Amino acid sequence: MNIIKKKFLSIFENQVLKQGYVLEVRAWNPATFFEVDLHLPGVDMEKWTSVQHMKVKVSEYTYRDYTPALWDAETSTCTLCISSDHNGPGSAWVSSLKKGDEVSYIGIGSTFHKPVADSRLLCLGDMSSIGHFLALKQLALGIGEVYGAISFGMESHAREFSDYFDTYLQPIPEKNWDISLVSWIDAQELSTETIYIAGHIPTAMQLRRHLRQRNDFNGSIKLQGFWQ
Numbered sequence: 536m537n538i539i540k541k542k543f544l545s546i547f548e549n550q551v552l553k554q555g556y557v558l559e560v561r562a563w564n565p566a567t568f569f570e571v572d573l574h575l576p577g578v579d580m581e582k583w584t585s586v587q588h589m590k591v592k593v594s595e596y597t598y599r600d601y602t603p604a605l606w607d608a609e610t611s612t613c614t615l616c617i618s619s620d621h622n623g624p625g626s627a628w629v630s631s632l633k634k635g636d637e638v639s640y641i642g643i644g645s646t647f648h649k650p651v652a653d654s655r656l657l658c659l660g661d662m663s664s665i666g667h668f669l670a671l672k673q674l675a676l677g678i679g680e681v682y683g684a685i686s687f688g689m690e691s692h693a694r695e696f697s698d699y700f701d702t703y704l705q706p707i708p709e710k711n712w713d714i715s716l717v718s719w720i721d722a723q724e725l726s727t728e729t730i731y732i733a734g735h736i737p738t739a740m741q742l743r744r745h746l747r748q749r750n751d752f753n754g755s756i757k758l759q760g761f762w763q
């Protein structure tokens with residue numbers, strides 16, 4: 536990055552960056568998945584009616600999106616669930632986080648995923664979508680039921696998911712993302728569900744194509760791609 540661009544970005548960052556604070560970090564075993572509890576002073580979480588994403592500074596001039604889940608509006612706290620089983624600045628950042636650290640972020644915005652009233656909310660994704668679907672479940676409380684499948688590369692992570700979170704999201708082994716989720720969906724009867732797909736973009740698109748070919752399915756599909 537040239538010096539002018541750097542100068543411009545640092546002026547921009549000084550004007551817009553907000554701070555949050557790490558209350559706790561829980562690494563799963565092996566440590567390629569993290570739950571990060573954050574305090575976000577001044578954030579009005581009561582306003583959240585759709586799944587949110589926050590743009591976090593993970594290294595110099597580098598930002599990644601993560602999903603605030605399990606929030607408590609009264610204390611302005613939430614949890615990020617971050618997959619780090621790959622090399623990238625986001626993975627390196629989350630692996631280095633510890634209690635008391637300051638987290639800088641540009642802002643928090645809405646995704647297009649929100650619960651549809653009186654509908655069954657079927658969710659499909661990989662580990663990076665755990666926070667997204669926990670957020671959808673929280674928003675759907677008293678509106679509709681969240682269920683579905685999440686693919687896991689490691690059996691130990693699948694077990695931890697079932698132990699830590701009380702959901703109707705079924706952990707399934709990840710042979711090849713699209714194949715395991717396609718097999719799971721093929722075993723389900725479908726009718727008018729709202730289907731939410733998140734995570735790996737090629738898999739998400741493949742799942743949507745597959746679902747559109749189902750004659751028994753008359754519901755809608757909402758896709759939120761994360762990474763490719």
Ligand SMILES: Cc1cc2nc3c(=O)[nH]c(=O)nc-3n(C[C@H](O)[C@H](O)[C@H](O)COP(=O)(O)OP(=O)(O)OC[C@H]3O[C@@H](n4cnc5c(N)ncnc54)[C@H](O)[C@@H]3O)c2cc1C
Nearest residue numbers: 588600601602617618621623624625626663666761762763
């Ligand atoms: C709206 C939105 C919300 C998101 N919420 C979350 C969230 O809550 N939790 C979360 O973990 N991610 C979330 N993501 C995805 C996250 O921002 C990206 O996965 C990010 O690219 C990872 O950054 P990185 O710097 O670690 O890797 P990158 O530098 O982006 O990628 C490096 C390499 O790793 C691969 N890669 C990236 N992510 C993964 C992955 N999860 N598994 C396997 N390989 C991967 C890429 O294909 C690439 O080859 C979200 C993305 C969006 C758009």
